[in-house]
Amino acid sequence: MTEQTSDRTALFSRPLPILIFIVLAVVIDQIVKIVVDHTLPLQQAVHVIPMLALYRTYNLGVAFSMLEGMDGWFIVGMRLIIVAFVIWLWRRTGKQRTFAHLGYALIISGALGNLIDRFLYGHVIDYILFYTETWSFAVFNLADSFITIGAGCVILDELIQPKNADR
Numbered sequence: 001m002t003e004q005t006s007d008r009t010a011l012f013s014r015p016l017p018i019l020i021f022i023v024l025a026v027v028i029d030q031i032v033k034i035v036v037d038h039t040l041p042l043q044q045a046v047h048v049i050p051m052l053a054l055y056r057t058y059n060l061g062v063a064f065s066m067l068e069g070m071d072g073w074f075i076v077g078m079r080l081i082i083v084a085f086v087i088w089l090w091r092r093t094g095k096q097r098t099f100a101h102l103g104y105a106l107i108i109s110g111a112l113g114n115l116i117d118r119f120l121y122g123h124v125i126d127y128i129l130f131y132t133e134t135w136s137f138a139v140f141n142l143a144d145s146f147i148t149i150g151a152g153c154v155i156l157d158e159l160i161q162p163k164n165a166d167r
Helices: 015-039 072-092 098-121 142-160
Strands: 046-049 052-059 124-130
Touching (some): 015 098, 098 142
Antiparallel strands (some): 046 052
């Protein structure tokens, strides 16, 4: 890596681009959930391709139905703490770390998308189901995908970032 490319500022290290990205991602997530809630039958699989179905269900927990038995306000508080922590990480991360900043933007977008569901409906609308004849994955949504891909981006950034780089 040349000195010139290592000093380049990542797009999402700046406040305005990350804010625009987060707002757009949350709006897309909410539009998809509204369409799903108004068009898909509740808890009936609509097969798209082998191993993929649309399956509207309501999640009272967090991503992938974890912590489903916990109090709703505990989950809201936990999501707010996670968003605050990720914003803190975003501010402390070197401005050249592209994948980390993209990851933070995705994590915040997903957490806010699911948080909005919790406030509006008291649950999160999930609708993507991967399955086989003998196995199925937890039903999830676009916001959960944002969180998962975002975490992957942060991990990837840690793996590819030179060890002596400014953190």
